[in-house]
Amino acid sequence: MTTVPTINDITLAELSENPYPIYARLRKQAPIAWVPAANIILVTRFDTIKYIDTHPEFFPAFNPQSLQIRAMGHSMMRKDGEDHRLERAVLQKSVNSDTIQGYWMPRFERIVDELIDGFRDKCEADLFTDFAAPMASLCLMEILGLTNVNWQDLCDWSQTLMDAVGNYGDDPQIWARQQQVSSLIDKALDQMIEIKRATPDPTFISQMANSETLSLEQIRANVKVIIGGGINEPRDATCTALYGLLSNPEQLSLVREQPSEPMWGKVFEEAIRYCAPIGMYPRRVAKDMELEGVALKRNDQLGLVVASACHDEKYWDHGDRFDINRKRCTHLAFGTGPHLCLGFRTARMQVGQLSVPSLIARLPGLRLNPEKAARFGGWVFRGPLSLPVKWNL
Template sequence: MAVDTDHLGTRIRLADLWADPYPIYRELRAREPVAWVPAANRYLVTRHREVVHLEKHPETFSAAERDSLMIRVMGHTMLRKDGAAHARERAAAESVLRPRTVRDHWTPIFQRNTDDLISRLYERGEADLFREFAGPLAATNLAAVLGFRDVSAADLQEWSQAMMDGTGNYADDPQVWRRSETAARGVDDAIDAVVPYLRRSPDSSLISAMLHAPDPLSIEEIRGNVKMFIGGGLNEPRDSLAVGAWALLRHPDQLAAVLADPSLWRKAFEETVRWVAPIGMYPRQTTREVELGGTLLPAGARLGVVLGSANRDEEVFPDPDRFDVSRRHNNHIAFGGGPHFCLGSWIARAQVSQVAWPTLFGRLGGLEIVPAEPVRLGGWVFRGVLNLPARWRP
């Protein structure tokens, strides 16, 4: 899209961002890195240096945005709190998401789930790996991590997508609100069903951790935060898994290098989430008048922190639009930063780079993209592939 006026943001349409935001981001970084975008009702912060700066100063750039779409959909989660309130809720959840717990407890569960799903697909010789592998696997793993006992992968995927659509509903589509409200009720019912069991029988799950923390969370706090985890905890591993598999299949030389040196799976993951950040934008709000990126922001200004742009900033990443697993100094910020750094980052890394990709490429010989059906991408608040038609030799 052409954005050639003095104020680029006034010409930006949400549909253009959804289709392909990167040319727009490139213009904004070069000419107006903190730009008022009426269509999003906020200033978009698109350059790496400003994103890093604002995350270092949460006292000025607050996560507690008033009239937040996330709060409307999910309730007041820890992601929309600052200071002691945020730290308390984060502490109640983080024990089950630490690297050692992920390695020793969750990774074997992820491996069993991955093996089971691939075994069900194997003899067919073809599948949409986004719809039939990445989504179901992320949902099945998430159900285990949360502590749900009778929630299907299909339900979790529907709830997650509906709520994520709601948190990104800057177009104020009433149908999107209805779907997200229905999903939120479904999550609340599932929590209410499992809480009595977890009160009697604590385990390693997130809901159990929040119930039995030294400073336990209330049911309303648990409800909100479980909704948050269903969003990011399904979206991030699903989309990084699918996007990275697609990128590797499009770059057979890089795939060959990773297969020859399994230590590169981790680098492939970091490059994937840099190249297409699964969570492309999140909100902040200024607590005082402040200058950022050459723009004077009033107190109460709504910001969109655009990780999808910052991770392709030419000042930080040479040839940023290229997918390159050999990239050096990959200082991406796909998981945010500061006190709100993504709690589930180690879970996502384990699911995708330690389990799903090595198993997928190891078991499905001759894996390739089906050329007759193009792979589609979409989104800017959340971005990923929308399909991944593939075939292999059974």
């Protein structure tokens, strides 16, 4: 048994620029490693991460040092056991299969079509800012039930909360902005709670406001978690899927020739494997133990790098390539175990059935703009920062 190795030559800037070569090195040389720049022990192999996520008795989600709790309050994402199950059960009613297909899909389809109608005649756009960001924000406003704000503010709030959750460098300006945004969210939420109590519907806020088990503090924390993760996942998955297809003409031709739901499902799953929108999340060590030959101490902070797990050589050859023809293998982009992402079915519908197929179908000759390169960034949360494209009338 060895102590946790320390890797000093990794910087946050390098991780944000392109973390995947760093992850490959860690998987090979130090799959459980203390990285001082991130102030956390990074775990980078698929099997180890899956073991941790499916054994919450040894690696609980609750952590009094959690940046997420500091940024958003104590939501269900940082709870374990019965406390977690009870809160999740309240929200689950909004995203079961019947509600997604019968209630949310028509509303999301209208949003997608109206956004495309707004720029279709221009023949050029940045699909990150002109489509994916407003699409994800408008859809989240609907499913959350926070319709008394505008989509631009919700995008800004989401990014501010994500910056705070990923603030491993402890930047005081990020915390100051987080506090401002938190107050704005609380004000908007308090208004909608009263409305939803009077007129219940399938939205998240309605389900929580009309539950007899959740306090105002619990509602506020869970709403902030949903705002944080509910925009970046569908936004970034949409842009990543499009980037992958437009960068690989033979794969683009294949989905155009076979535009079936299973084919679009492959596109979605490969996109979030190729670039997991949530690249890392934390867990705490409950007691002194040995893991993969490494000695861990009680209250050690672990960062489960699912973005690395999704490129693990044991399961994927050439994991840095976008390839919808891969043999199906379960990835960890949605996590696993009791904290499997609550919105995974909604994201599959939103991206795999609506946003990406609609753009490919309605923008003839859609292609990357050769004069403006697409940009990716981030590591705790990673995705395209811009996706300039052109198409024909």
